[in-house]
Amino acid sequence: MKRDFHAPGRSAVYATGGMAATSMPIATLTALEVLKSGGNALDAAIAAVAVLGVVEPQSTGIGGDCFCLYAPAGASKPIALNGSGRAPAAATPEALRARQVSTLVNTSPHVVTVPGAISAWEKLNKTHGRKPLGELLQPAIRCAEEGFPVHPRVALDWGEAAGKLRGNAASARRFLANGEAPKAGHVFRQPELGKTLRAIAERGARAFYEGEIAADMVATLRALGGLHTEEDFARGQHLAEFVEPISIDWRGMTVFQCPPNGSGMHVLQILGILGGFATPEQGPLSAERYHRHIEAARLVYRDRDAFLADPSQVDVPVAKLTDPAYLAALRGLIRDDGAMKLLPPAGTADLAKHKDTVYLCVVDAEGNACSFINSLFESFGSGILAEKSGVMLHNRGFGFRLQEGHVNCIAPNKRPMHTIIPGMVMQGGQCLMPYGVMGGHFQPMGQTLFLTNHFEFGLDVQEAIDLPRLFPSPSKGVVEVERGIPSAVLDRLTRLGHEVALIERPHGGGQAILMDRKRGVLVGGSDPRKDGCALGY
Template sequence: MKHLYATLLLLLVLPIVQGQDRLTGETFTTRSEILARNGMAATSQPLATQIAVDILKKGGSAMDAAIAANAMLGLVEPASCGIGGDIFAIVWSAEDQKLYGFNGSGRSPQSLSIDYFIEKEMNYVPFYGPLPVSVPGCVDGWFQLHQKFGKLPMETLLAPAIDYGREGFPVSEVIAYEMGSNYEDLKDQPGFAETYMPKGRPPQKGEVFRNPDLAATYEKIAKKGRDAFYKGAIAKTIDNYMKKHGGFLSYDDLAKHKSNWVEPVSINYRGVEVWELPPNGQGTAALQMLNLLEGFDIASMGFGSPEYLHVLTEAKKLAYEDRAKFYADPEFNTIPIEALLSEAYTSERKALIQMDAAADTYPAGDMEIETGNTTYLTVADKEGNMVSLIQSIYSEFASGMVPDGLGFVLQNRGQMFNVQDKSHANALEPGKRPFHTIIPAFITKDGMPWVSFGLMGGAVQPQGHAQIVVNLVDFGMNLQEAGDAPRMRHRGSSQPTGSTMTNGGTLNLETGFHPETLRELRKKGHRIGFGVGMYGGYQAIGVDWTQKVYAGASESRKDGQASGY
């Protein structure tokens, strides 16, 4: 009788308890959106966000604040980003009422060709050491973006990061984990341990870390401009360092570097325009996925349902087969973007999806063409300008190579090249930009900005972009909910230049999906997996033009923060 009363009491109380788990929002949401009228910044590290807001308060533009924040992230988040890497951006100009696209990716050394790897019977470019190093495009990107959209002098923008570099900062939790995750593989690379292991180990959470070498490098750039990096003392140091350690990147490669302004590409998804940058990045894959998803009644399936996750996964598989075949440097290839995003091609590809079974393999598209670890941030200012910016050195601590006394690691983006097949679109060639994973995103509605967002994390990015858009549009989530919602990540082959699937690949599902959903997906033939830290890191700013209010979001998977004033 005692147990019966307890059971009845539990049944009476349970609905009340379930209804009171949150004041507002979905159960998985970490917090409410941040709201402000004059400006907003969202980055993956709170100190960088605060610097961005400070720059906005000083009268700086959204671009000024973005550059200042990016410089700070290169200091406080060094395993993921820095001036040894590349940069991409989508910028809304309030004055011009249009979007601008920017590709700041660097090229392969002129003295390195695919024959080097073929002769040595190397099937892949290694992750570490001198061979994967390509020209860093970040600094040139800062100055080109600043010239077009900046207001305050570069010395003002880099000053906060310079001060923190000399005085030190406490390492935050997720970044401490990232800095310690693969140092054993990198500690013997020249200059790495001296810069990032001052006590013989990576810094721990809460430990004060300093990088006076990077502060000095930033000071040279602030005072002498972009040529200090590409034609001055910094370039000469990099050249000497690479020669000393068997590398191919040279002074001439740095001196010849140039970034590119590009036209963003878009598709209409249920009444909103979703914008990405064209290849050599992978943003087109997100658009291909959304085109396929628009052919299904996603809203009626419901978030987290086996039907939705099945369709999402199959759309990913299809888009990534095209990604592996076609995406590369457009200066060396003609890439059929218009055809890949066409209604006819989408219908043809959608017909391959079976609702009751996961595919083991899909063919890449067949069409006539000519042969031929990351940080994301977004900032908006009181004039209505918005910046969606992503910047990376590729894998955690990249090549591991730190030029003498400069305080930053050189990217290993060249690892993405195909060095097995000379006819492949992404085959290594001198002076060529590799296939790139980092992609900023933007959504407009009725011709005006609606959401500036990004989701860092290698190959997960197009998958993540598609999920964010679906969360916002189909499931009606707000910015914070859309980022905090549990995600899927399908993984096939680890190599970006080959097929994305082997026996269907593995569908990794983050904590938060119902066990019954997992069972139903297995019945359809999906191999279910789990992983830690593999689902990306999201930041976003949205606009309510009626109220003239910004909303900011920064998810709980990173150390980040959204803040405004």
Template sequence: MSRRMSRITATLVLGLASSMSLSADRVTGPEFVTRSEVMAPGVMAATSQPLATQIALEVMRKGGNAIDAAIAANAALGLMEPTGCGIGGDLFAIVWDAQSKELHGLNASGRSPRGLSLQWFKDNDYQSIPRFGPLPVSVPGAVDGWFELHGRFGRLPMKDVLAPAIRYAREGFPVTEVIAHYWALNAERIGEYPGFAAVFLPGGRAPKKGEIFRNPALADTYEKIAAGGRDAFYKGEIARTIADYMQANGGFLSYEDLATHSSDWVEPVAVNYRGYDVWQLPPNGQGIAGLQILQLLEGYDVASMGFGSADFMHLFVEAKKLAFEDRARFYADPDFMDVSVAKLISDQYADARRALIDPEKAAAMYPHGDPEVLRDGDTIYLTVADAEGNMVSLIQSNYRGMGSGMTPPGLGFVLQDRGEMFSLDPAHPNAFAPGKRPFHTIIPAFVTKDGEPWLSFGVMGGGMQPQGHAQVLVNMIDFGMDLQAAGDAPRIRHDGSSEPTGERMTDGGVVRLERGFPPEAIAELERRGHRVEVRNDGGYGGYQAIRKDEGSWTGASESRKDGHAAGY
């Protein structure tokens, strides 16, 4: 080849490379999309860790259904992604039962210790409940949740369901990239609590990306649960080990607290958003905040605004502020709430609240509403669908990543710190009380259309979750995105709302945007009075979804986490 031809070839290659760098990396879809939707005719699973997804498929290949597979995947994630979940935490689930064609909701969250009181916190000069250590620990509800799901819908023996997680716990698995990152961060803040390092810091540090991690103590615990059922956890040796450890380390969680625990089957609640029925579980979770946001957006022509426009982003943030003021004032253990969920998510209430939004100006604060005038969140999320049409939307968490730091000896897991979410204001419906469920951030979601299942999905990440739920659905329903694009699209996160712990928003908070929104839209938000920060800080959640199509399933799992969707 001549020198002249070499220069021409090089110029063409460089030009092509430059052109490609300015366009999408893929030949289809918006440029923020990371991969195609996953499609399969028989079954589908989507989790935040690839091996957990494969375990779900393995269980279904062996004759298990979606419920068996979801439990198996959750058990694997408790091992492989302890930065977001584990059997020291709580669980919520929505199940579509293909036989009865009905939705079923499960609240498997635990309650506060009966031996601890609000007065104790006052007597000891606490202004809020600590984030870590023994005081925020509440009863872990996940194991009871597994057995409630399995007893009602499961098919395989529990020993077969837990066998893959037990195998990986003994033989080991390579730690994936995002999980390794958060493992190191958790080690910095809770690594000194008793028992934590012995389980989660082999060699004195968090495992790095690609290193093999084993947890034989958790394998032993899973084997005891598989053989002895839920009572092996709540009434046997495991419960006594937890209680003795807590008592020895300044905690209040007792054997009686564990032995008397139970989950509750609850009725999911819904609003209709442009022809789609969007389902959430009622409080003590925050799912209805997502419904309240959608109810507010329903009154606007969102589609005409366009994705990434200043008009939509302003409207979304203001709707979120309104919903979260009610979240801060009203959401609590349902036995203690003083307003009805039906009123909070009603059309009439949304109409009244929508009138407070100024389309040209950000509000520094909103009052909480008064529904009586009508007179009438780190976490994991997974979803599984099977060949019979059953679908599971399941979310499970320790709270604050790896939880309280309190790690009972020989069990292989850390206890959650959900009790931090209680308020110490005795007049608040979420005020601490013995044997009470705290306000919860983790929420599974489900969508039906014309009475048939359409979508099982979730977005992890504390207070980001209802914001993420609403954005994903708006992306699909209003902006026409497919299942993968709807999750990959850059997200909006408003921080600084009033909280159920008693903290109040007075300065409008901060609008945080992932990179990818138009600079001119950001400038317009600032003109309207929003404080805007553009940063990819890992706080925008993690999304999994399965959509039911005609004769097949479509799955998606976004790139913010390590996982994937797969089927056969």
């Protein structure tokens, strides 16, 4: 498929040295500067994500969590790191009910878990980095202290989150001007965050999890009724951990994901279901292709809501849910002539029993590849700002429930169900592509749309990111579609039994870097749904 140069769009980026793809140009440039000054792909990723936490504050920051897949040159599989935080030690359904909390609200202190990002950055840097963490944080410090212009997509998201920010006095003071979100081009400064980043640069993760910064976060949360203690934060310094990646063989390649509590296994499930079908002759922008993808996702998100949780506290049957026989049975439920009216119970294939984030990737000249995702979850997370330290706190604990016996029932030191998932494709024992698609609950759907666009339908990396997306929302019960899908396709989907609805904001945003080893070339793409770009040298 050749690009129509009469139509709006962008080409994939080609390079032979190093490459980075992020959701903001300044972060991509930062990554390249680190590479060109002797840092490796992981160093570049950490520097870039720190910048993103300043210049894309609605999506990410040091008050959030992260996951990473890192493939050192020559490694036959990636290293996986879980940098997600845990609930306070006092967090129980009983304790919350005693505070008259009957349901979890996305702006409540009770959905704030101890942020894991800084623990993860330090662990990755000490284990696999070349440059000191303090040096890598300098670009982010400059952006925070000197200010940086708000970009168009950031401005759009900021405006939509203004109501949330007004609900917190500190957030309203620091992130709104006269009660309104800044517009594109406004130079936004965060001196308190700059000071906090300087402390981390000088003293490492301990500066964040102990002392005055931690005390500020705890005091902010407790003033709102939170159960957090400074001991909870002190324990958070070491919460990031290396874990064993999970994978599936698909179309002659191996697709790797981080294991639960992240939702990467659902990428593997969707690929396993779709991999048994012949490629639809009608192409990637067809009702036939979208219908199968919708049906596979409906089955997989049903399993997610029943099983995905913290494996240190509950049994998550990853092996069963990704078993080829189970996925083949699910595939057998999908019919090309109509949508399933009913789904079987989670974990079964028997119909008779029915009843906000940033992603980036970097590859260096040596072939080290990093797939990195860092998030506050929803736009501006909880909307709760620890004002003295400038830390916007995420709301990852919104993945918890108060329902006793549910796999995601809140519990002391438990990790919530997580949506953020870095991806990596390997072939022949070598990394082929770090990639990811951000967008909250959309991510397994987004990743599998991208992978099949590229590897099955033959779109290049940029075209595979650009192609219009849709998502069968588990919470809304409708298929949310972007405006670029032709009306004839939507009409066909409706006649197949899907209820479709146009969405205002597009689904997610993605980046990818293909390592074309045969030609010695890197090929990068970055999502036009965001403000960023891919660059190489």
